[in-house]
Amino acid sequence: MSTPSFPARTSTAAIELGTELQPKFDANGLIPCITTDYATNEVLMFAFMNAESLAHTLRTKRAAYWSRSRGKLWIKGEESGNVQLVKELRVDCDQDVILLKVENAGGAACHNGYESCFYRKLADGADADKPASLKLEFAAERVFDPATVYRKH
Amino acid sequence: MSTPSFPARTSTAAIELGTELQPKFDANGLIPCITTDYATNEVLMFAFMNAESLAHTLRTKRAAYWSRSRGKLWIKGEESGNVQLVKELRVDCDQDVILLKVENAGGAACHNGYESCFYRKLADGADADKPASLKLEFAAERVFDPATVYRKH
Numbered sequence: 001m002s003t004p005s006f007p008a009r010t011s012t013a014a015i016e017l018g019t020e021l022q023p024k025f026d027a028n029g030l031i032p033c034i035t036t037d038y039a040t041n042e043v044l045m046f047a048f049m050n051a052e053s054l055a056h057t058l059r060t061k062r063a064a065y066w067s068r069s070r071g072k073l074w075i076k077g078e079e080s081g082n083v084q085l086v087k088e089l090r091v092d093c094d095q096d097v098i099l100l101k102v103e104n105a106g107g108a109a110c111h112n113g114y115e116s117c118f119y120r121k122l123a124d125g126a127d128a129d130k131p132a133s134l135k136l137e138f139a140a141e142r143v144f145d146p147a148t149v150y151r152k153h
Numbered sequence: 154m155s156t157p158s159f160p161a162r163t164s165t166a167a168i169e170l171g172t173e174l175q176p177k178f179d180a181n182g183l184i185p186c187i188t189t190d191y192a193t194n195e196v197l198m199f200a201f202m203n204a205e206s207l208a209h210t211l212r213t214k215r216a217a218y219w220s221r222s223r224g225k226l227w228i229k230g231e232e233s234g235n236v237q238l239v240k241e242l243r244v245d246c247d248q249d250v251i252l253l254k255v256e257n258a259g260g261a262a263c264h265n266g267y268e269s270c271f272y273r274k275l276a277d278g279a280d281a282d283k284p285a286s287l288k289l290e291f292a293a294e295r296v297f298d299p300a301t302v303y304r305k306h
Contacts, residue, residue: 007284016265021275021287034187034196041194043187046250055281089279091289092270093263097199099271110246112169117245118252122174126242128208131160134174136244 024096038101044109082106108143177249191254197262235259261296
């Protein structure tokens, strides 16, 4: 299927306070996308979309991104089974960021086997002037073992 | 104050499953940052940080970003009073995205007067192949009137 053109961006007023979707794709044709769990609001992951992946997401109601490392459409869960069923799509004020609220069907959004990619937090005592103090601690348990889910290539 | 160097990135294993903060700044020296309300988990905004703003955030426990449009350190709430008190800082699996959980002290994170920048959602009936169907609807009420908060320049 051909990739549709999304509406052109018009005025700041229309973009920020209007009711037409006018997404901004950057010089590389990409728009950042934040994906959260619609039930808990936890941020699951962050990725980029191009027009093709945004259109695919709207058509299928399943999250699709653009894989910058592989240079191809990335249908989330295609390999792992951890599909994301889109419940709501939001845009930010200047429409250069997308927010998807999804049902995290497989229970894990991260390729490392965690529900969310944000499974580590900065520990207390962090001091930007003392690199040795910048320690992370795990804030989640694994949902699956990646070795059992992804096929060896 | 000089901007500290954050620890260098080492191996994929250390970056993804280790306990040292090794943030990835892109070719422009920036790292994306998602900011959520620590109480509700709602995504408030999305912005970029450079090393200086990340260090400033760690030192002051108040969110600071890098304003790409103004090319300067952006201490959130400096003008509007809507400061963000940092309760937790997370990184994603490959440490190229930051997640801040904050107390949204002033009640509004968006310059348009909304609690969150994501105050509009795609209405039902969206069809990527029919641009006219891509309608947004407001999903939030304004917390303040921007005209009364920002000084006229």
